[in-house]
Amino acid sequence: MSLQQSDIEKVAHLARLGIDPADMPEHIKNLSSILDLVDQMNAVDTESVMPMAHPVDTAQRLRPDEVTETDQREQFQAIAPQVEAGLYLVPKVME
Amino acid sequence: MHDKTVAQLGAGLRNGEFSSVELTRAFLERIEKHDKTLNSFITVTPELALEQASAADARIKANEATPLTGIPFAHKDIFCTQGIRTSCGSKMLDNFISPYDATVVSQLKSAGIVTLGKTNMDEFAMGSSNETSYYGTVKNPWDTNAVPGGSSGGSAAAVAARLTPVASGTDTGGSIRQPAALCGITGLKPTYGRVSRYGMIAFASSLDQGGPMTRTAEDAAIVLNAMAGFDERDSTSIDKPVPDYSAHLNDSLEGLKIGLPKEYFDEGLDSAVGDAIDASIKEYQKLGAEIVEISLPNTHLAVPTYYVVAPAECSTNLSRFDGVRYGHRCDSPKNLEDLYKRSRGEGFGDEVKRRIMMGTYALSSGYYDAYYLKAQKIRRLISDDFRKAFEKIDLIAGPTAPSVAFNIGEKNEDPVSMYLSDIYTIAANLAGLPAISIPAGFVTDRPVGLQLIGNYFEEARLLGAAHQYQQVTDWHNHHPEGF
Amino acid sequence: MEWEVVIGLEIHAQLATKSKIFSGAATAYGTAPNTQACAVDLGMPGVLPVLNKEAVRMAVKFGTAIDAHIAPRSVFARKNYFYPDLPKGYQISQFELPIVGAGHLDIELEDGSSKRIGVTRAHLEEDAGKSLHEDFHGLTGVDLNRAGTPLLEIVSEPDMRSAKEAVAYMKKIHSLVRYLEICDGNMQEGSFRCDANISMRPKGQKEFGTRAEIKNLNSFRFVERAINIEIERQIDILEEGGTVNQETRLYDSAKNETRSMRSKEEAFDYRYFPDPDLLPVELTSEDIEEIRKTLPELPHQKKERFTNSFGLTAYDAGVLTSSRELADFFENVVISSGNESKLAANWVTGDFMAALNKAGIEITKSPVSAEHLGGMIQRIADNTISGKIAKQVFEAIWNGEGDADTIIEKKGLKQITDSSAIEAIIDEIIANNPAQTEQYRSGKDKLFGFFVGQTMKATQGKANPAQVNSLLKKKLNK
Incomplete structure (x- = not known):
């Protein structure tokens, strides 16, 4: 399946990936050939097959409702790009 | 000293033949000497290593040693190590000093291992040649023109070159087994859920599994004993007792039924590699195993299915790298969207971007059923193939990779040709089965790997079969020239 | 449209x-x-x-x-x-x-x-x-x-x-x-x-x-x-x-x-x-x-019970079950009042909630406990105090002056139910107001209220209103 530049732009935007326009032809080519590979799946009839999300066929284990974590803000924020007054800073969020 | 296995080094430490500090120094010196050529480490931690080594020596003296106490160890740089950079092979995390230890890391720490450093890998474990690493390509010690495989290529090259006796790896589609095969070492991917994923930076959550990369199956058993186990921090970790993997290494293979999937020996397999595999199968016959031809009819769909499932999961697993709380952040973002797009655009390499885009596409509205849901259904078919096969046989054997190590740059142009190097390894991840790759000969002086796939939680049987083979062959003892 | x-x-x-x-x-x-x-x-x-x-x-x-x-x-x-x-x-x-x-x-x-x-x-x-x-x-x-x-x-x-x-x-x-x-x-x-x-x-x-x-x-x-x-x-x-x-x-x-x-x-x-x-x-x-078994009585079930067993109107029951805290408070008032459920409903939905609203206080922080309010209601029911005096008692409880009995005792608010004592007071009032008595007896019924007022005033509101009514009628109609 051959992808258009607009397809790549759409997924790149959804994934918030900045793509260098110079790389665009390469991405179009490569993603199209990956889709060709993936399209081999279409040869199989899977009408009655149950999807498998997980190799483990068990139920979710539940955790007791206990507070086990302590404040580690200082340690966590030591590796943050920009913090002030205990807050992570980002460019202004518009509502 | 550096040529000894973990088992031998452990014995030497406990007998007082050498101390852990001496051993650690020896390996640090080898890293210093050889890693400029190989580039198998991203970070070396000599101070920490020597500190841990002297603590280990004290522990050995106090007779409180485990089989791993004082053994030098290298972690794939995908495992979070507190206070040490954990880069995942990416510019995105080049500045990421992990604030916590992965469960596997703390388990091995408490067993007393000595951390030499963090090994090179494909960026976010996405690759089969180690060429996608932000820190540069790793060289295969058997031939420095060749790739070491990936994504745990740094771990494989370091173990093969005797820069560490053991390293950790992770395997999402073959990332332990394929580099183990290409570097001539032993690499085990356990059953999904056997080893905790907590603190192992996620690539594809339903496929990822950590495991040991060693020279011998005996060593893999020793290391797996310390790595495996239930972790209450990982919902997908299985609460099942861990057997002593070292206890059954010598169980007889008499009557063991080994299935050879005919799909693993078709035209895609390099014929010389096929010959090496045939020869190793003959060894198993000599050991008393019964060889049965089987069919895994959906084998050809494993790669296409994987390249939907893995990118879909990774596309959202990697959303957290947004330049807000840690990791790379672009300079002076104009607005929020610019912060996201540039931080991620600059922080991720091409292969990672490709997979994020592929996964985003497969999950996006209008394509979900055709790609993601379809892949989940075929995943069931692939898994059912194994379930049926294991009704008749005990183990599956075949090649780990379709060829020996290819040259650096050889498959860079076409991602799909690269993806096909995992054609025999991916299915075990889709099904969640344990599998091991062991050295099984050489083709044009590059190693060949034999893959054994077991039924769920039958790591002990896999390790036993691998160990027995290593008792009658010496491929695993070959040493790359110059290292 | x-x-x-x-x-x-x-x-x-x-x-x-x-x-x-x-x-x-x-x-x-x-x-x-x-x-x-x-x-x-x-x-x-x-x-x-x-x-x-x-x-x-x-x-x-x-x-x-x-x-x-x-x-x-x-x-x-x-x-x-x-x-x-x-x-x-x-x-x-x-x-x-x-x-x-x-x-x-x-x-x-x-x-x-x-x-x-x-x-x-x-x-x-x-x-x-x-x-x-x-x-x-x-x-x-x-x-x-x-x-x-x-x-x-x-x-x-x-x-x-x-x-x-x-x-x-x-x-x-x-x-x-x-x-x-x-x-x-x-x-x-x-x-x-x-x-x-x-x-x-x-x-x-x-x-x-x-x-x-x-x-x-x-x-x-x-x-x-x-x-x-x-x-x-x-x-x-x-x-x-x-x-x-x-x-x-x-x-x-x-x-x-x-x-x-x-x-x-x-x-x-x-x-x-x-x-x-x-x-x-x-x-x-x-x-x-197992989880279903842990369910408490739900609002609609409680409302139904309040109307059936307490004889409340649907409206009052609805108000009283609008929150679990209020319903619990009400039920405790009923118990402390000796099952005076209607009186309890009137007081809780009336003066009590008005006081909370006025002060902007949540029921969980109420200065009047259900026990104190119930105790007071019991004193209304047993004629120790009149409904009117009760408002005074309530205010004193609100201000933290103790329970109803202590306040009634301390302030001498106990209702006068001794007929002879009330009669004596009435006699005095009739004697002191001959003109009004004359007018009433000649048909100006409206003046009855005047005599009630005078009696209550003379007893500082403590006379039992029902007794006052019947005794006044008896004396005036003579």
Whole structure:
């Protein structure tokens, strides 16, 4: 399946990936050939097959409702790009 | 000293033949000497290593040693190590000093291992040649023109070159087994859920599994004993007792039924590699195993299915790298969207971007059923193939990779040709089965790997079969020239 | 044209667990920024979620209370979008297989009738953090303390036809989650908030119109006002021949208007898929039954009991069961009063609630205990004090002067029931007011009140009013 530049732009935007326009032809080519590979799946009839999300066929284990974590803000924020007054800073969020 | 296995080094430490500090120094010196050529480490931690080594020596003296106490160890740089950079092979995390230890890391720490450093890998474990690493390509010690495989290529090259006796790896589609095969070492991917994923930076959550990369199956058993186990921090970790993997290494293979999937020996397999595999199968016959031809009819769909499932999961697993709380952040973002797009655009390499885009596409509205849901259904078919096969046989054997190590740059142009190097390894991840790759000969002086796939939680049987083979062959003892 | 509004609500109730839905960090409100955000809440590389058992139990409790189908197998999914208060770039929610399926509850309308509102589903999800828009050199600050707090999102059917109905439904859910003790219901702190989907259609038309969603309404008053203002806005558009955009709008309470939140034309594509870090939640019918057994008496059941066994009016029973705290308080008053349930209902819904409202105090902080109020009511019932004097006693209890008996004793408020004593007083009054007595006896009945007043005044209000009446009649009619 051959992808258009607009397809790549759409997924790149959804994934918030900045793509260098110079790389665009390469991405179009490569993603199209990956889709060709993936399209081999279409040869199989899977009408009655149950999807498998997980190799483990068990139920979710539940955790007791206990507070086990302590404040580690200082340690966590030591590796943050920009913090002030205990807050992570980002460019202004518009509502 | 550096040529000894973990088992031998452990014995030497406990007998007082050498101390852990001496051993650690020896390996640090080898890293210093050889890693400029190989580039198998991203970070070396000599101070920490020597500190841990002297603590280990004290522990050995106090007779409180485990089989791993004082053994030098290298972690794939995908495992979070507190206070040490954990880069995942990416510019995105080049500045990421992990604030916590992965469960596997703390388990091995408490067993007393000595951390030499963090090994090179494909960026976010996405690759089969180690060429996608932000820190540069790793060289295969058997031939420095060749790739070491990936994504745990740094771990494989370091173990093969005797820069560490053991390293950790992770395997999402073959990332332990394929580099183990290409570097001539032993690499085990356990059953999904056997080893905790907590603190192992996620690539594809339903496929990822950590495991040991060693020279011998005996060593893999020793290391797996310390790595495996239930972790209450990982919902997908299985609460099942861990057997002593070292206890059954010598169980007889008499009557063991080994299935050879005919799909693993078709035209895609390099014929010389096929010959090496045939020869190793003959060894198993000599050991008393019964060889049965089987069919895994959906084998050809494993790669296409994987390249939907893995990118879909990774596309959202990697959303957290947004330049807000840690990791790379672009300079002076104009607005929020610019912060996201540039931080991620600059922080991720091409292969990672490709997979994020592929996964985003497969999950996006209008394509979900055709790609993601379809892949989940075929995943069931692939898994059912194994379930049926294991009704008749005990183990599956075949090649780990379709060829020996290819040259650096050889498959860079076409991602799909690269993806096909995992054609025999991916299915075990889709099904969640344990599998091991062991050295099984050489083709044009590059190693060949034999893959054994077991039924769920039958790591002990896999390790036993691998160990027995290593008792009658010496491929695993070959040493790359110059290292 | 006559228009009809169609309203559906999505209510977000924060579940009152101690720890977060997928991590062991605390959920307390109002702590210093990011001190309750652990590695999991921050979405550190490599961390994994593990589901809180209590959150599941609370969701099931809610489901059983609205007679909903509880899914034997429910699945967590990732809802993908980028926002600074969403650390992982996805919210763990439920999509195709929510834990609570279709259920319903009944609301009371103003005309006294009741109406059944359908609940489409209720699902578990994690709350996001908060963006603080105070100025940090033109930047926004992000506090992730709230990230990972368990939420139950309760989605109604589009069954409501007025803002009043929507508020009645929201109040009903609010009361229910507090009865069930699964949510503290604190709307100021955002523990209970809702989004309203509103559309208009010509009366009689079956198809729904295009709806707008109003986000994050955090008071009953705002819900009502926002819906009404949105109704006006949509009618204006439609009557001018325009079309309503399907969009998300924000209610500005200061300006009393709704405005479009996202001008971007960008269609959202959340790329939901099952979260591979979590496994399906499985509940057996025994598990569900066990939780059902822990259900307290629900508001409608309590209301029925109050009318049947206490003989209350439907209205009083409705008021008294509107919150679990009030109902419990009332029942304790009844017990302490020696089962004077009607008198207790009058006092609780009357003077007591008026006093609380006036002082702006919550019932849990009431300065008058149920025991003290009940004790006082008992003294009214046994004629120790009159209803009028009781108001004085109540005020003294409110001011912390002790229980009713102590106050009555100390202030000498005990009712005079000794007939001869009252008679003596009456005789004196008749003797001192010959003119009025004459007029009354010659037919000016209205003057009876004058004699009552004089008697009460002479006894400082302590004479038993019934006795005063009958004795006065006897003496005056002689």
